[in-house]
Amino acid sequence: MDQTVKFYQTGTFTVGNRLLSEENRSVQANMQRTNSLNSGHRACQGCGEALGARYAIDAAMNASNNQLIAANATGCLEVFSTPYPETSWQIPWIHSLFGNTAAVATGIAAALKVKGRRDVRVVAQGGDGGTTDIGFGCLSGMFERNDDVLYICYDNEAYMNTGVQRSSATPPAARTATTMPVGPEPGNVFGQGKSVPLIAMAHGIPYVATATVADLRDLEAKVKHAMSLNGARYIHIFVPCPLGWGAASHDTIRLARLARESGLFPVFEAEFGEVKSVSKIRHRVPVEEYLKPQRRFAHLFGKNPAFETIARIQATADRNIRKFGLLEEAVS
Amino acid sequence: MMKKPFAITLDVGSSLANHTGSWRTERPVYLDRLPPCNNACPAGEDIQGWLFHAESGDYEQSWRSLVENNPLPAVMGRVCYHPCEGACNRGQIDSPVGINSVERFLGDEAIKRGWKFEPPAKQSGKQVLVVGAGPSGLSAAYQLARMGHKVTIHEAGPLSGGMMRFGIPKYRLPRDVLDAEVQRIVELGVTIKYDTKVTDILESMKTGKFDAAFLAVGAHIGKRTYIPAGDSAKILDAVSVLRSMEGEDQPMLGRRVIVYGGGNTALDVARTAKRLGATEAIIVYRRNRERMPAHDFEVEEALQEGVMIKWLSTIKQAGDSSIMVEKMALDDKGWPQPTGEFETLEADSVVLALGQDVDLSLLDAVPGLEIKDGVVQVSKNMMTSHAGIFAGGDMVPSERTVTVAIGHGKKAARNIDAWLRGASHEPAPKHEVAGFDKLNPWYYSDAPKTVRPVLDIIRRQSTFEEVVGGLDETNALYEARRCLSCGNCFECDNCYGVCPDNAVIKLGPGKRFEFNYDYCKGCGICVSECPCGAIKMVPEQI
Incomplete structure (x- = not known):
């Protein structure tokens, strides 16, 4: 039973690793990475969306041999990257309306098909507002028709660029400009929730995945796999927003990590409506650890902590853990 | 100029024109912190x-x-x-x-x-005498030889290694290993003269035309204590027992061996006695395990091998086949106090392991040296109060371990080298320590x-x-690969990857990274996500 132990210090937890062979290294570790979203953009300090977009689009560029066109919904990502006449994008990029980016991408894919350019691939990208609310109809249509587009949603859980208004991705109890922490149920209400990844799965499309900016290697692997497929594909990336969440700019990745480790944001991938794999929790944490560093949840703590509300949020996390099997099986 | 598409009046520009670095109030800087090891x-x-x-x-x-x-x-x-x-x-x-x-x-x-060691680029023409071929002497000789000085070691005994050979048992340090490493130092150009006891250091320096000397004679005279004993009682000291293990005649300790003391030497002797065939090897120590100076893993290994330890006991009397011990109790300050309760233990021999003294006779003729508590006082640069004579290892005030001795040798060599050039050696200021709180262990x-x-x-x-x-x-x-590389960049690319502004420039393997302050907004993610704590934020000067 001699087994060679392979151990690489930080393994694939870090962005790069000099101990791994070249082909096992990440796109982001490469000195020649595309930097699809270049320096000089006007995103806030520590923007999770800017980071997530570069991670995803660089990986898509790498996987498509740099033959990529992106359609981009209105939202932070569009506003901070392209104030006229400047652009941070180093790829062919088109700004759609707030709600129709899936349809615009469908059009580009159709045009490419007519032109016989099978080598050129199409992505559509938007924030949670443009995806889960305003663009939802177009997105569902794109799924249902199985158009050859990879749609990427950068989820920062509210309309950030217009001043932090609630979206259907805003979590319960969170403070936004439109869900103030006043009254008997302060912050956002406990609704039914709206998981667009699960809705996408219900369309039975070839590929659906979730990811966070805290796990680059996982994110890159998912984009790469999605790019190897044709038809409608959907990746939902969790991107903390320091400004809208009232968090320190240096905590962006930490918060994404805590969201995953608490079970509040399940990370998984699915093919044709079936879950194929989940990222297991490595060091489980209670939801308080994730909530506390964010001022949008500050009203839950302080002198009179809202134990009941915190318990309800914890119950959501526990349900995710059960539903997706996020914990390692105990070794007996 | 008007050859532009409909409704377009300006050329497309890159956001690189927008130097977002001006937003910054703090900037990240790379640094090397001192790893705790x-x-x-x-x-x-x-x-x-x-x-x-x-x-x-x-x-x-x-x-x-x-x-x-x-x-x-x-x-x-x-x-x-x-x-x-x-x-x-x-x-x-x-x-x-x-x-x-x-x-x-x-x-x-x-x-x-x-x-092999790299030979020095050039010779300095200076000669240094090292007295004693123990760890400290060998370390100093090696460092001095690498700096191009001609080094001669005068060793009183017939073999090199000092306490590494005569104090540490073979089961912990095989002699061929020691010989091989000493030989490599000799091949670097260090001369070792054996059976050459230095009796007067000034005389030896004069005759040999040495420009400086490093003394590292060690401490190998076993301390004694008064124990009322019968004529036929066999009382030995630990250093002699361990030393005689190197010769032809192994020491006769008998079947029941009592070792008196609580340091690592006591354990070495007890474990040696077991290997020589003693059925019982009992350590008598006046305090308890928590207060024992010996290292815990050595105690553990000794106990596993069947060595017994009599805690809280002192030897009151030794006879020819037994000893009498008195039980002790620790007072409030942790010091043992007699209880008046006695016990007899059978014993064929008693070995005293109560510490060692230094033979300082070679310094008798040197005027003005400061000797305190049986050891030579040296200044910060390892020099005695006599110019040009340096000392280190067990003969100066310090913890007596091989590692400390090697450190002394290196430190003394650097100071001797500086002194020979008429300069003084200023050690580089220590970096701040990379404590656990500086790391991001997730990675x-x-x-x-x-x-x-x-x-x-x-x-x-x-x-x-x-x-x-x-x-x-x-x-x-x-x-x-389990090393966390605390405080020192190991090129994991995290800073390069996690920057939302592409403001980290990767310089290539072995060259680390640098910041592009034109675009760095000072968010601090690179600092938070650096696994090893090799980046810190400093306020911008405005």
Whole structure:
């Protein structure tokens, strides 16, 4: 039973690793990475969306041999990257309306098909507002028709660029400009929730995945796999927003990590409506650890902590853990 | 100018024109912090530095980096009490990196592959006398020779190694290992004159035309204590017992051996007695285990081998076949006080392991030296109050371990070199220590420590074979890669990856990174996500 132990210090937890062979290294570790979203953009300090977009689009560029066109919904990502006449994008990029980016991408894919350019691939990208609310109809249509587009949603859980208004991705109890922490149920209400990844799965499309900016290697692997497929594909990336969440700019990745480790944001991938794999929790944490560093949840703590509300949020996390099997099986 | 598409009046520009660095109030800067292991090493090894090379499997480079500070890695990999491991940040994640075992692996590898020291680029023409071929003397001689000085060691005994040979049993340090590492120092150009006892240091320096001297004669006179004893009682001292193990005639200790004392030497003697065939080896110590100066793992190994320890006891009287001990009780301050309760133990011999004194007779003719508590006082630069005479190791005030001695040798060599050039040696200021709070341990893979194989108990009771085995290549590599590289960039690319503004420039393998302050907004993600704490934020000067 001699087994060679392979151990690489930080393994694939870090962005790069000099101990791994070249082909096992990440796109982001490469000195020649595309930097699809270049320096000089006007995103806030520590923007999770800017980071997530570069991670995803660089990986898509790498996987498509740099033959990529992106359609981009209105939202932070569009506003901070392209104030006229400047652009941070180093790829062919088109700004759609707030709600129709899936349809615009469908059009580009159709045009490419007519032109016989099978080598050129199409992505559509938007924030949670443009995806889960305003663009939802177009997105569902794109799924249902199985158009050859990879749609990427950068989820920062509210309309950030217009001043932090609630979206259907805003979590319960969170403070936004439109869900103030006043009254008997302060912050956002406990609704039914709206998981667009699960809705996408219900369309039975070839590929659906979730990811966070805290796990680059996982994110890159998912984009790469999605790019190897044709038809409608959907990746939902969790991107903390320091400004809208009232968090320190240096905590962006930490918060994404805590969201995953608490079970509040399940990370998984699915093919044709079936879950194929989940990222297991490595060091489980209670939801308080994730909530506390964010001022949008500050009203839950302080002198009179809202134990009941915190318990309800914890119950959501526990349900995710059960539903997706996020914990390692105990070794007996 | 108007050849533009409909409704477009300006040329498309790049956002690179927008220097977002102007938003910044704090800036990240790269720095090297002092890893706790390096900080704890009495020999001043750059442990993180040599592990870095071992991690990529470049063992020769790793060894060369190691021997910058310590010429005896195969010895140290066996006998060092590794305070580095006690300080290791990895201990707060799972267990400390087995630094000592990797050091031993590198030392053994160097012997196996015949790696040699690089000779000095040029000779200085200066001559230095080193007195004593123990760890401190050898370390100083090696460092001085590398600086181009001509070094001669005068050794009173017939063999090199000092306490490494005459104080440390073979089961902890095989002699061929010691010989091989000393031989490598000799091949660098150091002359060792054996059976040459220095009786008057000034005289020896004059006759040999030496420009400076480093004294490292060690402490090898066993301390005695008064025990009322019968004529036929057999009372020996630990140093003589261990020394005679090196000769033809092994000491006659009998079947029931009592060792008096609580230091590492007491354990060495008791374990040696077991190996010589004693059925009982009992250590009598006046305090309890918590207060015992011996290292815990040595106590553990001794107990496993069947050594017994009589805690809280002092010897009142020794007869020819028994001794009388008195039970002690610790007072409020932890000092043993007699209780008046007595007990008789059978004993064929009693070995005293109560510490050692220094033979300072070679200094008798040197005027104005300061001697306190039986050891020579030296200044910060290791020089005695007589110009040009330096001293180190067990003969100066310090903790008496091989590692400390090697550190003294290196430090003295640097000061001697400076003194010979009429300069003074200013050690570089120490970096701030990279404490655990500076790390982001999330990024390190989970992995417990590789434990060195320990010889079966039965085998080691009766033989002088080495007790602790070595790592082989695969597990040495594994062990090295458990290093967290505290405080020093190991090029994991995290800063390069996690910057939302592409404001980190990757310079390529071995060259690390630099910040592009034109675009860095000062968010601090790189600092938070640097696994090893090699970046910090500093306020912008406005």
